[in-house]
Amino acid sequence: MNLALWISAGLLAVVLLVGGATKLIVSKEKLAAHPAGGWTGDASVGFVRVLGAIELLGAVGLVLPAALDIAPVLVPVAAVGTVLLMVGAMITHLRRHESRSAVGNLVYLALAAFVAWGRFGPESFTG
Template sequence: MDLALWIVAGLLCAVMLFGGATKVLVPRETLAAAPGGGWTGDRSAAFVKTLGAVEILAAVGIVVPAIVDIAPVMVPVTAVCWVLLMVGAMATHLRRHERVAVLANVTYLAMGVFIACGRF
């Protein structure tokens, strides 16, 4: 079980890092033109960049506390916060009728639930 939790946490960390770095580094106009990124056209650039920074912090919080064994309770707390973020993401994509993005969000939400349940 521990190995499965580490694998899922590593995969989720990669997703968080990639998504966060993309939001922080890529201009909002470019993101808005990408598939599933149309929602960024409805938000300010500051909001998109802040969301990207939060995702990068989540990537750190999902693995680092367990690796260094300092405040390991932060791993499931981060996972719960990620689940809440995915609920918001699903609501946004559902409003825009982006079913593929919703399926991806459901997958990431399930990964977060698995980590939260396994680490609490």
């Protein structure tokens, strides 16, 4: 189970890292032109950038605290934050009738919920 939790956290970290870096680096116009990025046309540049920074912090929080053994309790906290982030993403995509993106967010939400459950519960780093 520990291996499955590490793999899940790693996959989520990669998704958040790529998504966050993209939101920070790519222009809002290019993001809005992407099929899953249409929502950025309705959001301010500042909001998109802040969301990208939050995603980068989530990616770091899912892996580094446990890997470095510095405050590993932050891993399930980051996973809960990712669950909340994915709920917001799903709501946004469903309101825009982008069901494919919402399904992807549901998969990420399930992975994050698994990591949160596993790291708060049976495979906790604290004992």
